Amino acid sequence: MEQKLLLIDGNSILNRAFYGLPDMTNSQGLHTNAVLGFLNIMFKFLEEENPTHLAVAFDLKAPTFRHKMFADYKGTRKGMPDELREQVPVIREVLQAMNIPLMMKEGYEADDLLGTMSVLGEEAGFEVKIVSGDRDLLQLATKKVQIRIPKTNRAGTVVEDYYEDDVLEKYQVTPKEFIDVKALMGDASDNIPGIPGIGEKTATKLIKEFKTLENAYAHIDEVKPNRAKNNLQEYYDQGVMSKELATIKLDSPIDITFEEAKLGNLYTKEAYHMLKELEFKAILKRFDGEEQEDFEVKIKEIVDLAEAEDIFAKTAKKKEAGISIYKENDAMWVALNTEGEEVYLFSCEGFGFLTEDFLYEKVDHLYQKMEHVAMMEVKEHLSHLTINEMTKSIFDVSLAAYLINPLKSTYEYDDIARDYKSMMLPSRKELIDKKHPMVSDGVLSDAGKKIMGYEAYVAREAIKPLSNKLTELEMMDLYREIEIPTMFALHDMEVRGIHVDSKALKEYGDQLVGRIEELQDSIYKEAGEEFNINSPKQLGVVLFEHMKLEGAKKTKTGYSTSVEVLEKIEHLYPIIPMILEYRQLTKLKSTYADGLANFIQDDQRIHGKFNQTITATGRISSTEPNLQNIPIRMELGRAIRKVFLPEDGYVFLDADYSQIELRVLAHLSEDEKLIHAYEENQDIHARTASEVFGIPMDEVTSTQRREAKAVNFGIIYGLSAFGLSQDLKISRKQAQEYIDRYFAMYPRVKEFLDGEVEKGKTDGYVKTMFNRIRPIPELKSSNFMQRNFGERVAMNSPIQGTAADIIKIAMVRVNMKLKEKQMKSRLLLQIHDELLIETHVDEFDEVKEILKNEMMNAASLRVPLSIDIEQGASWYEAK
DNA sequence: AACCTCACG
């Protein structure tokens, strides 16, 4: 069998992988995307080529000949970003752990080592494949040496392959001549100067004609065009030097032998442990069973009533337990862990002796007796438990983990185990698929048992590390006093739901359809063709190519057809306002009219979900459906609020904070002017206008007030001149002037914002008034944009987050007050700075008092909190 | 699944 040698251009592939994959870190904060990408590419080629030998070449860090020589020639070679730099030693170690030989030599580039090795390999009778992201290596192609260049585009990875003939076909020169082409045209990225004025076209033409640089010079009189001739004459020395630089050395010292490069067992213990630390789960799967030392819990199944009683009785005497509850249809399971790896699994599948009520009662009892009962997502189980805001033993693992790092997308047991116990467990997603469901035929599957076992075990194991971390970050009060009670308020809102008049909603939708069809016809007529107006792609082509409208702006994939673009040309073409209206109406129809209708339950109410572990700032999020983005700004959309109705005998009371974020800013910054303005209950936007424009309050025009309002908003968002200029449609210079003047008038605000950015940089996170943290990894990024973003986040998060804390407190207190007093009125919705109460008519005044009281006193700030309350027979009227 | 667009605070 023929021997095959696979050579990998380490730096080049690592580089490709780094830029090809989104930023990624393991739980230690080590960047890992380049290493993962590299390994994936390597495995892909190993599988495709099935080589007998393998080696990877790297540049050594020391500056090499080429770069030293031209370090000043064309600026400096771009240093690699830190996020990539830290991954270089990692991939080397991983490869070494896999027994893959590395070729590295001071004074030689990876290119030179690859070139030399490929020549040696070919001479020794190998078929040679070189994998690189770099076209420079094409000069190494022969009939036996193939250069393979993987390219990532959308769709996946495509590989360009080059034997000698392929180079000739694509570039019209042989691999050796390719060097001369490069000597003429130069290569900025490689600091090869080339000959000025000669680009790829001319270079190729000259080399096709003269074969080499030297020969072209020898026949300088025949060189055309004139510019090339003159420059070649003048810069010939530079050309010779460029050729030298462009030539890959084929006589470099090679430290490894073919014997060493022989492909052996990649899947070593060391490699396994390294990959585990890198948290490359998918790659770990390649390792054989022996290496898969997956941690397993010992599950003991209990179906006997007496035994169950006994276990729960004994458990109740202990301090801590971890529990997992799973329900599907009529069956229900409970996993319980109190120590070690032993997990009891109680099931009431079908006709067991254990019942659902029994198990919930037992769990409830544990909450009364034990110090800590740990579970994930406790809110999902509250309907069956009697625990309440006062229950001290509730330990919600998901909530605790969210507070410690609110940036994660999931808080499942495997995430918790990895982050707080350094354990790599198979995830729910890995254990469950279509072939392996959680439950089949009413019986909990092996995968299901495993998952529940892990959940109970991890929940208990996580109590200490999570508590310690919360204490260390001084977030225990936030957890106990705000988040746990908030969980109950959210659960109450989910259970209550909000009444929607489905008939009125249907009528609203029907009324839209008529107008949508009219608009569609007019648009087709205007465009002179029929197309899918909902497709931005088709719409862009119709508007800016077929109809040749001006004002086209491109996005990555085509033309932008966003409102900002269309509004600019709204008055020039009749089709544009039609499209804008069409967009508006179809949005209302699909997302709201039809969308909401799908969620109306048998009780004629929509029971949306309120999520507590989603946002980075501590806000609540709303899904299935989203009840926090029901239209209000435009009248037509706002009308949909007429279908949200209180029950008979009730009215809506809607209370919202007035400018809570600006008030928070006044408090946090301690700016006396701002504080004073709020103490005096002044019109804050007019006041800002007066300060910024240097005019008396009563001379502020409406335009000036509007602009000042935008500045105030901008401050909260982490102001940029660009953003403000966009919003106000003024020049960036003008916007910058507003900002400068604002900060001159409110110096403490400036100090505060700068201070937050500083804190973010030193601590890695910023905090709210109630110690909620928001980590900002972007502040450490080497990417300008990312860092900028991080700075804005550092300015915004303490403000938005503190406001979120305050309304959570108010929400909890209002909800508890209504429950304590056993009132009929109930809290239905929270929309960031607003609470909606379905208020019994007999309780109207009392509820209003409660709202005022609890909302205004939720936090004590340097400025008063102020609220607006409205009432109505529908949400529309109450706003 | 990614992108665009747009609804809200």
Next chain:
DNA sequence: ACGTACGTGAGGTTG
């Protein structure tokens, strides 16, 4: 020179 306002969720199209 870079290309941006902060925080969300959903529907439609397209690959």
